[in-house]
Amino acid sequence: MPANVLEQAFYKTLQGFPILAGQLKTADSGRQYIEIDKDNLNMPVYTDTHCDLEYSVMHKSGFNLYKLPMDLNNESGVPIPSGLVGGKIVPAYFRIFRFKNNSGVLVYASIAHYITDGYGYSRFMNRWAETAKSMQQQSQNKTTPLVVRQYIHDRSFHDNYRSSETTALSASVVESATASSGWFAKWLTWLAPETRGRIFKTLSNATDRSCSYFHVSSKTLEDLRTRVQACAPKGTRYTINEVVSAFLVIVVGQAKEKANAEWWNRPVPQILRTLSLNRLGNPTGMEFIFNVNVRPRVSHPEANNYMGNMVETGSLSATRSQIHQVPEDETLSALALQIHQATVLSTNKEFIGQRGYLMNSKPEYCMWPTWWFATGSKKFAVSNQTRFEHYGMDFGAGIPSMVRQGPHAFTDNLYIMPDHPDTGGFVFEFMIPKDVETNLIRDNRWMKLVDRYGSCQ
Numbered sequence: 001m002p003a004n005v006l007e008q009a010f011y012k013t014l015q016g017f018p019i020l021a022g023q024l025k026t027a028d029s030g031r032q033y034i035e036i037d038k039d040n041l042n043m044p045v046y047t048d049t050h051c052d053l054e055y056s057v058m059h060k061s062g063f064n065l066y067k068l069p070m071d072l073n074n075e076s077g078v079p080i081p082s083g084l085v086g087g088k089i090v091p092a093y094f095r096i097f098r099f100k101n102n103s104g105v106l107v108y109a110s111i112a113h114y115i116t117d118g119y120g121y122s123r124f125m126n127r128w129a130e131t132a133k134s135m136q137q138q139s140q141n142k143t144t145p146l147v148v149r150q151y152i153h154d155r156s157f158h159d160n161y162r163s164s165e166t167t168a169l170s171a172s173v174v175e176s177a178t179a180s181s182g183w184f185a186k187w188l189t190w191l192a193p194e195t196r197g198r199i200f201k202t203l204s205n206a207t208d209r210s211c212s213y214f215h216v217s218s219k220t221l222e223d224l225r226t227r228v229q230a231c232a233p234k235g236t237r238y239t240i241n242e243v244v245s246a247f248l249v250i251v252v253g254q255a256k257e258k259a260n261a262e263w264w265n266r267p268v269p270q271i272l273r274t275l276s277l278n279r280l281g282n283p284t285g286m287e288f289i290f291n292v293n294v295r296p297r298v299s300h301p302e303a304n305n306y307m308g309n310m311v312e313t314g315s316l317s318a319t320r321s322q323i324h325q326v327p328e329d330e331t332l333s334a335l336a337l338q339i340h341q342a343t344v345l346s347t348n349k350e351f352i353g354q355r356g357y358l359m360n361s362k363p364e365y366c367m368w369p370t371w372w373f374a375t376g377s378k379k380f381a382v383s384n385q386t387r388f389e390h391y392g393m394d395f396g397a398g399i400p401s402m403v404r405q406g407p408h409a410f411t412d413n414l415y416i417m418p419d420h421p422d423t424g425g426f427v428f429e430f431m432i433p434k435d436v437e438t439n440l441i442r443d444n445r446w447m448k449l450v451d452r453y454g455s456c457q
Contacts, residue, residue: 009132044092055104120307122388129393136396158356209411210434214453231333246335253323255439289381314342
């Protein structure tokens with residue numbers, strides 16, 4: 001991938017995604033928005049560097065980003081200021097690493113979640129790849145014109161789904177939002193974004209977390225889904241995502257509870273040294289959050305062109321008795337049914353509209369969960385990334401040999417990624433405390449599903 005072509009294609013693509021050069025602003029009303037000022041653009045960081053590593057070394061390590069000569073851990077979904085740009089929050093980071101002897105290239109990309117979600121990230125990356133490939137073909141006198149695409153960046157897009165009247169459903173959404181937006185969340189919202197980012201950065205760096213991945217074959221997951229489906233109520237069809245999430249409620253929940261019990265038995269000096277926000281929380285259970293693919297579930301013809309945040313989440317408040325169940329087919333079916341019902345609710349149009357309104361107009365609504373995921377908590381989030389065409393990106397040298405989420409600022413998260421098409425199956429990338437990871441690896445019920453595992457760091 002020639003450096004000049006890659007860079008030119010990047011800035012050409014950026015013209016269709018002006019929101020990536022915007023600044024996070026807060027209006028007097030408290031509404032947060034992205035300001036795009038052509039005279040004062042907040043440009044993404046873009047660098048192209050050589051590193052003294054052979055591609056084979058990185059490939060063998062599973063593309064362990066910690067082997068690179070630069071700290072990438074702080075450029076993540078939480079809007080965090082970087083010393084590279086004088087403490088100002090930058091919307092995105094793109095870094096190209098060219099390996100020794102021109103043996104390969106690594107493209108590192110990170111876009112702040114306040115700008116877009118995983119779908120918007122995927123659209124940008126695939127468009128960048130399309131553009132770079134087209135430019136190279138044109139230089140070789142091949143004619144493959146780019147398909148014209150129009151993207152929507154207006155964050156009021158959610159208003160298409162808002163009801164003009166307050167119904168019982170939208171009222172319940174408002175009530176749940178109010179319950180999670182106390183004085184502390186409002187104080188965080190009141191802070192300047194740069195100050196809030198520094199707080200998140202400090203707490204995130206202090207959290208003990210480990211990045212690891214586990215590969216599971218497609219057949220293994222389909223076999224599990226088929227067994228659990230046999231126990232489902234008539235007329236209900238579980239997805240693999242719902243069944244896997246049900247399994248994780250039990251094995252991750254138990255791994256976290258064991259780690260917490262072991263942690264509390266440490267000497268007092270250790271407790272004082274590692275002040276434990278991630279060890280506190282609801283002692284009666286755990287909150288599991290599942291990102292839901294909304295765009296194909298709504299009827300608006302432009303939904304697939306909307307690049308703002310349209311992430312909807314279903315949640316399950318698992319009790320301790322649910323967490324301590326044996327993951328048999330019937331118990332998994334009961335949990336999968338709850339997750340299925342939460343998914344159906346989160347894709348209700350009125351819910352989407354009301355939640356979008358709250359996210360844009362009442363930022364304290366999302367501040368509390370952001371705080372908990374930056375510091376760690378008795379919550380766990382599952383994000384299925386298999387729909388984002390990660391292996392559709394061809395910059396002109398073929399599709400990627402490997403795609404990884406890599407380390408990031410959030411803890412207590414799982415990303416489900418597709419593996420390379422030649423391999424098939426799925427990669428489960430966990431960002432969890434090290435002691436939780438240790439307990440997960442000791443759980444034979446989980447490890448029986450896994451073909452192989454390794455560390456991302």
